[in-house]
Amino acid sequence: MDEMTYCQSCGMPLTKGTHGTEHDGSQNSEYCLYCYKHGAFVDDCTMEDMIAISLQHMKESGILEEQGKTEEETLEFMNSFFPDLKRWKKSS
Ligand SMILES: [Zn+2]
Known part of the structure; x- marks a missing residue:
């Protein structure tokens, strides 16, 4: 599956x-x-960089409009979602 x-x-x-x-x-x-x-x-970037890059990409490719979300809503979501991803998870 x-x-x-x-x-x-x-x-x-x-x-x-x-x-x-x-x-x-x-x-x-x-x-x-x-x-x-x-x-x-x-890219050797920080989580903040990655969020900014992703948001820019989503904006340019029309994904934000497609999902009917504002930039602020998406940024808020990313700020809560990204810290759970393996690359950005704090090991402490
Ligand atoms: Zn990726």
Whole structure:
């Protein structure tokens, strides 16, 4: 059974063909290809940077309008959602 999974870095849904890759070309199951390539993170950024980048992307690609959400609502959601993602989770 396929369970919906999300990139543990940027929060986008991981579907067939959007998974990141390992050094040997195999598929990584936790991160998307925009965040993770050839066994390493593409961008060395902070969680705040990632939220800003994602929000910008959602705005430009019309996802905000599609979902009928304002920028503020989405930002609020991201600020509560991102800290739970594996990449940003505080280990302490
Ligand atoms: Zn990602």
